[in-house]
Amino acid sequence: MKFIPNLSFAECWGEGCFMSYEQDEDDQYNAGYDVGSFPKDFGYGPFDQDGDGPPGPLVSEQKPRILLMGLRRSGKSSIQKVVFHKMSPNETLFLESTNKIIKDDISNSSFVQFQIWDFPGQIDFFDATFDSDMIFGGCGALVFVIDAQDDYMEALNKLHLTVTKAFKVNHGIRFEVFIHKVDGLSDDYKMETQRDINQRANDDLADSGYDQIHLSFHLTSIYDHSIFEAFSKVVQKLIPQLPTLENLLNILISNSGMEKAFLFDVVSKIYIATDSSPVDMQSYELCCDMIDVVIDVSCIYGLRDDTEAAAFDCQSSSVIKLNNGTILYLREVNKFLALVCILREDNFDRQGIIDYNFLCFRDAIQQVFELRNENQVHLPLTTNHHSNLASNQNTTVNLETQNAALNAGAVQN
Numbered sequence: 001m002k003f004i005p006n007l008s009f010a011e012c013w014g015e016g017c018f019m020s021y022e023q024d025e026d027d028q029y030n031a032g033y034d035v036g037s038f039p040k041d042f043g044y045g046p047f048d049q050d051g052d053g054p055p056g057p058l059v060s061e062q063k064p065r066i067l068l069m070g071l072r073r074s075g076k077s078s079i080q081k082v083v084f085h086k087m088s089p090n091e092t093l094f095l096e097s098t099n100k101i102i103k104d105d106i107s108n109s110s111f112v113q114f115q116i117w118d119f120p121g122q123i124d125f126f127d128a129t130f131d132s133d134m135i136f137g138g139c140g141a142l143v144f145v146i147d148a149q150d151d152y153m154e155a156l157n158k159l160h161l162t163v164t165k166a167f168k169v170n171h172g173i174r175f176e177v178f179i180h181k182v183d184g185l186s187d188d189y190k191m192e193t194q195r196d197i198n199q200r201a202n203d204d205l206a207d208s209g210y211d212q213i214h215l216s217f218h219l220t221s222i223y224d225h226s227i228f229e230a231f232s233k234v235v236q237k238l239i240p241q242l243p244t245l246e247n248l249l250n251i252l253i254s255n256s257g258m259e260k261a262f263l264f265d266v267v268s269k270i271y272i273a274t275d276s277s278p279v280d281m282q283s284y285e286l287c288c289d290m291i292d293v294v295i296d297v298s299c300i301y302g303l304r305d306d307t308e309a310a311a312f313d314c315q316s317s318s319v320i321k322l323n324n325g326t327i328l329y330l331r332e333v334n335k336f337l338a339l340v341c342i343l344r345e346d347n348f349d350r351q352g353i354i355d356y357n358f359l360c361f362r363d364a365i366q367q368v369f370e371l372r373n374e375n376q377v378h379l380p381l382t383t384n385h386h387s388n389l390a391s392n393q394n395t396t397v398n399l400e401t402q403n404a405a406l407n408a409g410a411v412q413n
């Protein structure tokens with residue numbers, strides 16, 4: 001069973017189930033099922049147009065694209081499988097080498113709709129069949145994976161070649177470098193590797209006159225939460241409504257006495273927004289573990305044999321009290337999104353107020369969905385830089401209305 005720090009008491013209620021128990025840590029370890037093992041059938045199904053948060057008219061060719069590139073065996077397919085398909089990290093040992101571009105549609109919620117293209121490591125940009133205009137043209141982010149456990153000089157050459165080629169075609173691409181497989185490295189060595197890769201990659205770009213290319217670096221491993229955190233940041237940059245979501249979360253936490261709030265995509269456990277206070281890894285891990293607990297308990301005890309109910313639905317909600325006086329509180333926002341917040345136990349005394357504020361928050365999120373869908377109907381859909389800016393402006397104008405609505409509804413805790 002995966003470690004759940006400080007969990008001393010948990011109450012969870014999901015689809016058709018109510019459960020309350022107290023147990024010590026030893027009992028939890030002996031519980032006989034793996035909390036980290038997200039049920040594999042709990043995944044992205046076909047999107048239900050009538051469900052909460054309709055997806056809007058994005059057809060697959062128009063969805064922002066995230067490209068996964070890097071040398072052979074650097075870990076590209078493993079990342080995609082672990083983050084979006086619930087593969088356990090150990091199973092990736094048996095993945096075969098990718099020999100053609102694999103396109104994966106991630107259509108899980110209104111905000112998070114994109115395609116991931118997993119490239120074979122040996123791809124040759126100078127091959128006549130490589131259509132760089134088509135591949136880089138509609139690309140939102142390019143994730144370049146470097147194996148930090150291997151000699152990375154060849155990877156740096158390939159990184160340079162890749163980003164300069166992509167930048168020539170599309171100036172709006174965001175370049176994200178995953179310094180990957182850092183699980184085998186000491187903390188000092190990790191930092192040193194990141195510094196060295198950062199310096200060399202940027203020097204190479206400056207030497208060839210590409211100072212304007214900005215690279216973001218992330219230390220990642222599929223064996224811990226770092227890969228989910230890094231992917232959260234990549235995906236967030238593709239969500240034009242991010243400032244609106246952050247603002248709504250800021251208003252929610254300041255009116256409800258919360259310390260931190262994350263808006264999670266439940267299936268992948270990437271967070272699509274959080275309030276503007278800094279994210280510490282431990283809080284993020286706690287919230288991820290909470291989602292695992294809720295879905296597992298709901299799958300085991302919440303589903304009735306005779307219905308086709310989902311493990312996460314409008315009744316999904318959970319409170320976990322930690323033994324350090326902190327509360328984790330999860331509420332369903334829509335079919336694919338959950339709000340997970342961290343707050344002090346004293347501030348949870350007036351749960352009614354928090355719940356009321358949450359309903360205001362959920363309404364506001366719903367309005368953002370509706371606005372986005374209206375924009376999609378009226379605006380031509382492209383994924384380039386300029387269209388993102390345009391929809392950002394629309395969102396900003398409407399943000400004032402959203403904030404006013406939430407402020408009017410929010411009750412100070």
Ligand SMILES: Nc1nc2c(ncn2[C@@H]2O[C@H](COP(=O)(O)OP(=O)(O)OP(=O)(O)O)[C@@H](O)[C@H]2O)c(=O)[nH]1
Pocket residue numbers: 070071072073074075076077078079089091092093094095096097098099119120121122180181182183184220221222223
């Ligand atoms: N230690 C460690 N190993 C990893 C990690 N991620 C992937 N691997 C391993 O790296 C090996 C290669 O992974 P793949 O995902 O097949 O690599 P790829 O980049 O898709 O390879 P190609 O398809 O040949 O381009 C596998 O044995 C994985 O188990 C990681 O974070 N840490």
